Amino acid sequence: MTSATPAPRVAVVGAVGWAGSRHARAFAAAGAHVTALVEKGDRAYPLAQELGAVLVPSTEALRPEHADLVVVALPTTIQPAICADLLNRGFHVLTEKPVAADAEGASVLAAASGVNERLMVGYTLHQHPAAALLSQWVRNNDVIAVSVRSVAHKQNVDSWRADPKEGGVAVVNGIHAIELVSSWFDGDPKVLATSSSSSLYGSPVPEHVVTTLEFPAGAVFQLQTSWSPWQEPQGLNQGDWSLTIDVLARNGRMLWSNDTVDVWNRDGSHDTTSFAPTDLFLRQAEAALKFRNGEGPAVTFSQALRATAIADAVLAADASDAEDVVAR
Structure with a gap:
């Protein structure tokens, strides 16, 4: 035995x-x-x-x-x-x-x-089953625009989240979408416009950020990210995080909203795929144990660093109110 x-x-x-x-x-x-x-x-x-x-x-x-x-x-x-x-x-x-x-x-x-x-x-x-589905769809289509709404439920914005050195909601929450979307496109995106607000909680960091970027191939990426004291009816991570990613391409449209993916084709057909609620931390733990055994990580250091550099450019554009800030 x-x-x-x-x-x-x-x-x-x-x-x-x-x-x-x-x-x-x-x-x-x-x-x-x-x-x-x-x-x-x-x-x-x-x-x-x-x-x-x-x-x-x-x-x-x-x-x-x-x-x-x-x-x-x-x-x-x-x-x-x-x-x-x-x-x-x-x-x-x-x-x-x-x-x-x-x-x-x-x-x-x-x-x-x-x-x-x-x-x-x-x-x-990346651990949500919809992420692989959407990423493959993007690779197969000529994408025009991506629109993301990412809202994290927080009763208060305090402790380390209220430290200006931590970057506010774009770095703490919006970075998820920045990393995923940037993984679909090559090159350094140009920040076309950014605005932020800290009036909902009154903290010293950006609590609500809206930014528009353009990748070199022409795809436009608009991100709205915020913290919210109100828990939304549906969301990821046991309802703590409401996420919508809407991708428009020449031949169709794909909409990922929490645990549902809708696809519209140019011929008018429409398909819906629904997933059971996913424990993202559990799936990530399983992936991390495979990584320890020799599999590659879903997100490497270089890709994570690229997302952080893009977030830097978003924050710089907001701080300076400048145009044509390029993420490098």
């Missing part, structure tokens, strides 16, 4: 946060052994008891022989240096999106050992 393959061992950094706790439970549900939660103090003690993990005060105490994968779910400005240190010490790392608050902040990570082989950037949108 052969012995069973041991469960992969996972450590989670920032486990008491909104994303960190979901990561920890998702990896446990995916069959991993969550061995360590990295948190100062005892805030993560109940979760550690639930998962059978030990509490560790800092990432310095982690050793590659004790964890097959480390998940980092911290404020965006803090993540790059911690991820770089983990990579330099030989770990495989799953980091929360975006890869940094801005391209400059990603420089320490760019210089890390194994950044292109042992780093997976956690853009959960």
